[in-house]
Amino acid sequence: MITVAVQQAPFSVEDALAPLEALGGGAVASFVGLVRSDGGIEALTLEHYPGMTEVALRRLAEEAVARWSLIGATVIHRVGELRLGERIVLVATCAPHRRDALDACAYLIDRLKTDAPFWKRETRGGDGRWVEARASDDAAAARWSQPSPQS
Amino acid sequence: MITVAVQQAPFSVEDALAPLEALGGGAVASFVGLVRSDGGIEALTLEHYPGMTEVALRRLAEEAVARWSLIGATVIHRVGELRLGERIVLVATCAPHRRDALDACAYLIDRLKTDAPFWKRETRGGDGRWVEARASDDAAAARWSQPSPQS
Amino acid sequence: MPTILYFAWVRDMIGTAEESADPPADVTTVGALAAWLAGRSEGHRAALADLTRIRAAVDQQFADLDASIEGAREIAFFPPVTGG
């Protein structure tokens, strides 16, 4: 079961996990990313590429499901104006074994950072600035391309 | 911030994560383990060693906080009679960097499986049976004893 | 005639989110299209001057600069992504 949502509205973690928990896999891993203050950030604006975003997220989820034999994967990403402390993204996975759920969850958030068309604009002291991509995110995504990176 | 709870009552993931999310770390990873049917299991009874359990869980959380510079860690483990599909355990971590939150979350559930005094009794067809410990859990916990197991 | 989309600071610098383009026949790759679009205005030139800072998608799939644009209906230029 793959669920992908790109939305302005806030989301509930409880509601997001419930369908995965109901699948009977026994192991549900999740990651939530939130707006943090990082040297005075007041707000974030998330832009995306409508149409392509949903396809890219679904493809990532499908890759994770296939690679770790997941029973389910969920990705929710917010767009628009987000205030400090608000949730930006949730990725969650369900599998019969915790190692698969945990590794697939890490994979999803690492790959999402480099393979889904979102752009962050941060506001500090009233001024907006587009966030630069980070080499560390490329490195984190790349480690999943190596054979058996976790073993 | 370390929170440890051993309780009979169900718990809300939303409520469990909220204090971690409020710490401002930006990255919150969590794992939920649930009762799954595994060949006809109807219910699980979780027994523990009152007093020792809380100390053991707190020690694991402290080790995770120190090793990954976490801002917060939460462990909730239920005891008593649990029905199919009910949550057994939640571990959750908060850090400024997602890799730390994710690795520490995996560490906590791996170590909890071998280092906290809980015992599962499963009921199938009305008959109760104590669950045997698994060598795979020992192996999963042991990998965290090796230097830099994730790199 | 493909639609060209711009996102984030690429869009801000060019001043439009979407335009159509009818490139000449010898413009067959993403990189060549970017170079050709750079001639449209000062904003285009500034945004597309350094293609190492630009990423692209052809029909909503990430594409390298040497990817073909033959038959493409939608081509997008944008900065490296920063979601999550």
Next chain:
Amino acid sequence: MPTILYFAWVRDMIGTAEESADPPADVTTVGALAAWLAGRSEGHRAALADLTRIRAAVDQQFADLDASIEGAREIAFFPPVTGG
């Protein structure tokens, strides 16, 4: 005189969750205590016959069979743990 606790199937086989013990002076380790307790009843013998299947804690800390019980107030015997 330490309190002895039993959990899970160890308790079921022994038939009690808690008892006190006043072992002789030459019983100084967890393993020696288990061997000495095994003589208390048929249930004790059956539960503690194979110490490879038994884990222990001294004053609520996991302890090996060769760990000292000197001054211990609470010693527990139980199967390998299966939580999570």
